Amino acid sequence: MMKISNQSEFFIFLLEKYAEQKLLSASEVLKQWQEKGLLDYINGMYEQYHTERLENAFDDIDGKIAEITLKEPDTPFFRKFVAN
Secondary structure, three states: OOOOOHHHHHHHHHHHHHHHHHOOOHHHHHHHHHHOOOHHHHHHOHHHHOOOOHHHHHHHHHHHHHHHHHOOOOOHHHHHHHOO
């Protein structure tokens, strides 16, 4: 039987709870995190995330998504404020 690490277990837990809060499937959230390049960031935050309230992790992840999204050239924000 294969044993997964505590960090991997927590990642799955975090993914499922985040998806539940956002009313999305875990696969949709995982795809978004992959597209935004957040998987390494989230895994790197394990020590902090697993010792705090989950809502703190959610807020941090939402902030990173917003930060990345605002820098994407195909968003209205980027076209209006960054590209000009």
